[in-house]
Amino acid sequence: MSIHRRRFVAALGAGAVASTAGCTQLGIGGSDDQAAVAGETLTLTTTTSTYDTGLLDEIHTDFEEMYGVTVDAVAQGTGAALESARNGDSDVVMVHARGLEDEFLRNGYGVNRRDLMFNDFVIVGPESDPAGIQGMDSATEALTAIADAGATFVSRGDNSGTHTKELNLWEAAGTEPGGDWYQETGTGMGEALNVANQQGAYTLSDRGTFISQRSEVDLTILVQGPIEDGPEILANPYGIMVVNPGVHENANYDLGMAYIGWITSPGVQSSISEYQVNGEQLFFPEAVSEDPDFQQYVPEGWSSDGSDA
Amino acid sequence: MPVDSAVQLVPALLDLPFREGYVRSIIVVSLYVSVLAVTLSTLVSVPVAVLLGFADFPGKRFVKSVINTGMGFPSVVVGLVVLFAVSNQGPLGSLNLIFTKEAMIMSQFVLATPPITAISLAAITGVDDGVRDAARVLGGTRLDVALVVLKEARYGIATAILAGFGRAISEVGSVLIVGGNITSADGISKTRTLTTAIQLEARQGQYQTAMVLGAVLVALVLTVNAVVVRFGDRGVQS
Numbered sequence: 290m291s292i293h294r295r296r297f298v299a300a301l302g303a304g305a306v307a308s309t310a311g312c313t314q315l316g317i318g319g320s321d322d323q324a325a326v327a328g329e330t331l332t333l334t335t336t337t338s339t340y341d342t343g344l345l346d347e348i349h350t351d352f353e354e355m356y357g358v359t360v361d362a363v364a365q366g367t368g369a370a371l372e373s374a375r376n377g378d379s380d381v382v383m384v385h386a387r388g389l390e391d392e393f394l395r396n397g398y399g400v401n402r403r404d405l406m407f408n409d410f411v412i413v414g415p416e417s418d419p420a421g422i423q424g425m426d427s428a429t430e431a432l433t434a435i436a437d438a439g440a441t442f443v444s445r446g447d448n449s450g451t452h453t454k455e456l457n458l459w460e461a462a463g464t465e466p467g468g469d470w471y472q473e474t475g476t477g478m479g480e481a482l483n484v485a486n487q488q489g490a491y492t493l494s495d496r497g498t499f500i501s502q503r504s505e506v507d508l509t510i511l512v513q514g515p516i517e518d519g520p521e522i523l524a525n526p527y528g529i530m531v532v533n534p535g536v537h538e539n540a541n542y543d544l545g546m547a548y549i550g551w552i553t554s555p556g557v558q559s560s561i562s563e564y565q566v567n568g569e570q571l572f573f574p575e576a577v578s579e580d581p582d583f584q585q586y587v588p589e590g591w592s593s594d595g596s597d598a
Numbered sequence: 599m600p601v602d603s604a605v606q607l608v609p610a611l612l613d614l615p616f617r618e619g620y621v622r623s624i625i626v627v628s629l630y631v632s633v634l635a636v637t638l639s640t641l642v643s644v645p646v647a648v649l650l651g652f653a654d655f656p657g658k659r660f661v662k663s664v665i666n667t668g669m670g671f672p673s674v675v676v677g678l679v680v681l682f683a684v685s686n687q688g689p690l691g692s693l694n695l696i697f698t699k700e701a702m703i704m705s706q707f708v709l710a711t712p713p714i715t716a717i718s719l720a721a722i723t724g725v726d727d728g729v730r731d732a733a734r735v736l737g738g739t740r741l742d743v744a745l746v747v748l749k750e751a752r753y754g755i756a757t758a759i760l761a762g763f764g765r766a767i768s769e770v771g772s773v774l775i776v777g778g779n780i781t782s783a784d785g786i787s788k789t790r791t792l793t794t795a796i797q798l799e800a801r802q803g804q805y806q807t808a809m810v811l812g813a814v815l816v817a818l819v820l821t822v823n824a825v826v827v828r829f830g831d832r833g834v835q836s
Contacts (some may be wrong), residue, residue, distance in 0.1 A: 332697060341802050349783035361697055361788060363778035364798075377686030378696045479802035505803045537686060539694070 327357035331544045334371075334379040336450055337477045339527065340364030342497045342571050344564050351560070352551050358544060366477070368448030374398060374530075377537035380545040385450035385495075385527045388457075391588035398537075399530035401546065403553050404585040406561055406572045407526040409514025410454055413482070413499055414440075414491035416509050422491075423511045428520050429462035431512045436462075439470045441490035445481050446473025454525070455493045461522065482506055495525055497571035504567070516573070526575070528585070529553075553577070615807065617785035624781075624811075625818065628791040631699055632767040635706035639714050639762050644755060647718035648744055662719070668712025673705075677772030680705040684776065697778035699789055705772035710762035717761055721754020722747060756826055763822060768815070770797050792818070 339345055340362060349360045365373065367384040374382045375398050383405065384390060393399045412422065412431055420438035422431040435442050444466070445452040459466050474484050478498040485492040486506040496514060513519030529552065531545035551557055553576035561574045584591075650658065682688050684695040684704070695701045725747045733746040748755070770793035773779075777789035779798060790798075792815040799808035 337801065341798075346781075346783045346785065353783055359782060359788075361778065361780045362783075363697060363780060365778075377691070477801040479804075480800065483803045502803050539686065539692075 326544045326547065329541060329544055330359045330361055331381065331541055331548055332361045332363065332379040333381045333383060333548070334363045334365050334369070334373045335383040336367050336370060336385055336527075337364045337479075338385070338451070338495045338498050339383055339572075341477070341479060342501050342566060344497075344561065344572060347564055348552070348557060348560050351557070352548065355551070356544070356547060360548070366447055366449035367453065371398075374532050377532065377540060379532065380541040381529065381531050381548055383527060383529045385525055386453040387526065387528065387589055389450075389453060390528050390530065393530070394588050397535070398533055400533045401549060402528055402530040402586055403549060404575050404582065405527045405529045405552065406558075406574045406576070407524060408496045408572050409516045409519065409525050410451065410493055410523040411496050411499060411510045411514050411519070412491060412512035412523075413485070413494050413508040414511050415489040415507065417489070418511060419489075420491070425512050426520060428458055428512055428523050432458055432462045433464050435491050436464045436466065436470075439468070441470050441472065441485075441488050442466070443481050443485040443488070443490045443492040444471060444473045445478065445493075446475045447477075449478075450525075451478060451493060451495055454523075458493070458522065482508065497566070500569050500571060501566045527572070615804075620781070620785045620787070621811075621814065623785075623787040624790050624792055624795050625814065627699065627787045627789065628767055628793070628815075628818070631702045631773070631791060632706060632763060635703045635766050636710050636714070636759060636763045638703070638707050639710040639766075640759055643711050643714035643758070643762075644718055644748075647715050647722055647755075647758075648748065650715075650719050651722035651747070652740070652744060662716075665712050665715050665719075669716055671709065671712070672771065673709055673769040674771035674775065676705050676708050677775035680708065680772065680776050696776065697780060697789060699777070701776040702773045702789060702791075705776050706766040706769070709769060709772065710766045713765055714758045714762035717758035718751070718755045721751040721758065724754065725750045756829075760823055760826055764819060767791075767819060767822075768793060770794055 333345075335345070341364065345360075345362045349362065352358070353360060363370070363373070363379065367386045367389055370379070370382050370384050371389055371393050373379045375393070375396075382393075382399065390399070390402065394402060410428075412428060414420075414422070420431075420435045420440040422434050425431045425434070432442075444455055472484070472488075472490070474481050476484070478494055479502055481492055482494060482499065482502055483506065484490070486508055491511070492508075496516065499508075499510070510517075512523075514523035514525070515521050529549055531542060531549055532540040534540050534542035555577050558574035558577050561572050562570060564571060650661065680701060681696070684690045684693070684701045686694075686696065695704070729750050730743055730747060733743045738746065770791075773789070773791055774794050774797060777791070777794065779790050779794040780788040781790050782788060787795075792811055796808045796811045796815070799805070799811060
């Protein structure tokens with residue numbers, strides 16, 4: 290109830306601002322106690338993993354109350370989320386595929402990228418483990434073993450962050466996936482886990498989605514990611530960027546920057562680390578750090594002296 | 599067996615993992631979007647069907663086959679076309695319609711109009727010629743004749759509207775693309791419909807809750823059908 294009341298008050302505030310707009314013109318502060326952005330809507334396109342784990346719903350109420358705004362979170366998968374932003378249909382993107390993010394930055398669509406949080410990928414499969422990958426400490430060797438054994442592997446096949454990571458892993462393993470054992474589902478992570486479960490197959494999953502769905506499936510983690518001392522190649526970092534107002538002038542840049550400022554603040558970062566599903570932490574914040582980290586703002590490997598490839 | 603699963607659904611219904619107002623809000627959004635879209639479709643379709651049923655003009659067969667083809671449009675394709683139209687870069691971009699109910703209404707309008715037109719047309723052309731002749735003989739104008747034929751064809755037209763409604767409320771492809779399946783952080787739907795909510799649950803492997811929402815959708819369609827049929831019967835008595 291209190292939420293609705295607050296929204297109502299916020300709407301009144303916005304109305305008051307609008308009705309006095311003739312007097313104040315483009316006053317930066319709007320009315321005395323109401324942010325100038327009150328009543329606006331922020332469109333955030335993001336991945337299924339941040340949305341389906343319930344994290345965003347958990348933390349967004351705080352932002353909406355603080356600014357008197359609405360956040361429309363659209364869960365699309367990394368490729369589609371970036372495409373929406375490229376078309377100017379969203380204000381902020383929160384995704385997890387650094388290569389695609391960098392391309393987005395280089396093409397001028399995104400600005401002010403920040404490292405947000407991370408978790409990791411895990412290779413899951415049936416307990417019988419026909420390819421014998423249990424406990425391997427190399428993800429690429431595990432994939433090679435799966436390919437050699439011809440054991441069924443379910444791929445997302447949807448240009449998502451997880452799919453991109455999977456393709457990078459195959460490339461690093463020097464194996465071209467294909468054949469009867471390799472199945473592209475073209476679905477979200479949850480469905481891919483279900484397909485793998487039905488077929489007793491292996492798949493690559495982000496840890497968050499796997500934890501939130503573990504009770505529904507008979508799959509188990511066979512190769513751990515870096516959170517549980519697995520190989521670093523399975524790291525899963527999430528980044529956040531605002532859409533470049535120079536490219537899309539009607540992107541809500543002010544509110545987008547307010548959102549990035551808010552979600553990378555110490556308070557919200559600790560809310561992210563406190564968020565649990567089934568008693569387990571899903572995301573590890575990394576926006577707040579004592580040491581400078583310049584690489585988060587630019588495409589990976591970029592440097593001002595032009596040594597960038 | 600069906601009884602067993604129905605009994606199993608009842609506790610699930612009482613113990614849904616949803617916040618208060620969530621299911622209600624997605625039902626409201628589903629009805630709002632589909633009813634408005636079908637109303638708009640009907641306002642366009644019935645006059646078009648009357649025109650096609652009464653007038654002869656060159657290219658009429660072509661128009662008919664376009665409409666019949668429209669019945670088979672995949673909803674995802676319609677969603678993509680509407681997305682291109684309402685996207686910021688598209689012709690309607692300045693209206694900021696992307697990820698809104700209005701965009702969903704647009705795509706459902708495109709989906710519902712062909713079946714409503716085609717079935718209405720079949721109903722109108724199916725009216726016995728004697729009825730038209732009688733109306734003409736009694737000195738009716740063209741409008742009078744059309745009204746008489748429309749009255750005779752009302753069951754068929756009601757069926758047409760229900761078919762359009764059925765297509766609109768049960769499709770998931772286009773509303774997912776242009777609506778974005780959005781709820782607010784407090785769990786109140788903005789552009790989430792029953793179908794996209796079902797898709798979301800299925801994506802997460804929550805098949806049981808997906809089934810419950812599916813049952814709600816079926817119940818909703820059943821109710822709307824009952825209401826429309828009831829109206830039709832009342833029309834006979836008056």
